[in-house]
Amino acid sequence: MDMLAKQCIECGQCTALCQFLEETGATPAAIAGRGASVSEAFSCSLCGACAAVCPQGLSPQQLFACRREEAVRQGEFDSNEYRYLFPDRPNNVMNMYRSCYGVDYRDLENAGSGGTWFFPGCTLLTYSPGLTRAVFRRLQTDCDCRGIWTACCGKPLRQLGLRSRAEAMQAQLKEFLQKHNITGVITACPGCYYEMKPVFQACDVSVRTVYETLKFTPADRKNKIRCTVHDACPDRFALSFGRQVRQALAQGGFSLLEMQHSGARAICCGSGGQLSHFRPDLTEKLVQARLLEARQSGADMLIGYCLSCVLKLEGKSAMPVTHALNVLLEVSEDFKGAKARAGQMFAGAAGERLWAKMMAE
CATH class of the missing domain: 3.40.50 (Rossmann fold)
Known part of the structure; x- marks a missing residue:
């Protein structure tokens, strides 16, 4: 990561967008210069927002991704705990x-x-x-x-x-x-x-x-539903999904409103990099930041095209949160409560036995 340490101009654009970088109190150049800690490596959601806004075309998240691999390789982090x-x-x-x-x-x-x-x-x-x-x-x-x-x-x-x-x-x-x-x-x-x-x-x-690929039916809704789209982190650079979903929703008669940060500058929902397993506190901050932007957009509904994002957001939101395919195909939302059901699997004596079975080598 010598390039990051040498070429980062410490402009603060990535820090302003990323809650993790903000909490470190250090620029990517400083972190690259001293070396990222294991804790920092697993506190980054690897979402790529930093790279999207960097005027130098640098990719700070790669520093943390490489540090994760190094930590596993050198025995500093026991990935087997998350098997x-x-x-x-x-x-x-x-x-x-x-x-x-x-x-x-x-x-x-x-x-x-x-x-x-x-x-x-x-x-x-x-x-x-x-x-x-x-x-x-x-x-x-x-x-x-x-x-x-x-x-x-x-x-x-x-x-x-x-x-x-x-x-x-x-x-x-x-x-x-x-x-x-x-x-x-x-x-x-x-x-x-x-x-x-x-x-x-x-x-x-x-x-x-x-x-x-799918053929969506155009619709002319008399009372247009105002929706805002949460862009998934893997899509932030190409935005193939983001453009296609917005086009399908517009053809379906929905009124589209954008959040403050969308597209390449979208805020991670907290699912990226398996963050919720390492930093649930930071995940919660990301969830609340995203939901605040959704409310401020003036939309009546928050739509995602990644179900991991939808599941992360829908349980914490007063605003309806759904998957794009549910509304475009008019299919009922059977994902509701899925995370709670996942937790219920491991409740009680039977749940303890199930957990032991899952974690057995």
């Missing part, structure tokens, strides 16, 4: 949730071969199975989607500093592509989209968003 998050373990929290609440896609998985497949992403397929199925049915109709792929893109491993394990998962994804002769992938998750796109395109497999 309940590892998507390459059969007993991870999302698999446990699906098993506990009967979320199952075996009737749809591997239903076909070749062509285009739907990759919902872990959060959507786990916490909103009704929407996942509705989207898949529409994709079958609109573009002859052949199958649903209930895998993880591996991003949580990379966020935890486990690069080699993330790369191993990506190798497995490539093998699955070849085994099923898949030529195209459609995803609803911006995290998955940007994580997988370079991997799959290297295999001559196209990667598209659901919003550029």
Whole structure:
């Protein structure tokens, strides 16, 4: 990170936007010069807002991402304490949730071969199975989607500093592509989209968003619902999802209002970098900051296109918070209360046994 230490002009633009950098009381140049601490590395949400506003084109979040990997490699941070998050373990929290609440896609998985497949992403397929199925049915109709792929893109491993394990998962994804002769992938998750796109395109497999694929019906609403869109951090630079969602909402008769920070300058909801597992206090500050901006926009509804963001915000908001696909496809919100149900799994003696099973090596 010599470049960051030498080229950062300490203008304060990233610090003004990032609550984490503000609490450190140090500029990225100062942190790079002395070296980031383990605590700092896992207090950064890796959201990229700092890079988006840097006039020098620097990427401070990479300093903290690299420090996470170094901390794991040198034994300064025991990532195994968070193994309940590892998507390459059969007993991870999302698999446990699906098993506990009967979320199952075996009737749809591997239903076909070749062509285009739907990759919902872990959060959507786990916490909103009704929407996942509705989207898949529409994709079958609109573009002859052949199958649903209930895998993880591996991003949580990379966020935890486990690069080699993330790369191993990506190798497995490539093998699955070849085994099923898949030529195209459609995803609803911006995290998955940007994580997988370079991997799959290297295999001559196209990667598209659901919003550029589905055929949404234009509508002329007499009483337009005023909504504001929360932009997901992985989308902040390309804004592929952000533009497509806004276009679909406008065609659907919604009135769009922007928050103070949107697009490339959007504030992280607190989901980035698995932050809530390391800094729940900072996560709460980010949630409240985002909800304040949503209220100040004058909107009646807050819409997200990343379900992780929606789940982080909806339980704390007096304003309705929903997923873009729920409103665009007019599908009921089965994600409501999902986080509470996840916590209930581990309540009482039965919950303790379930936790022990999940954490067993």
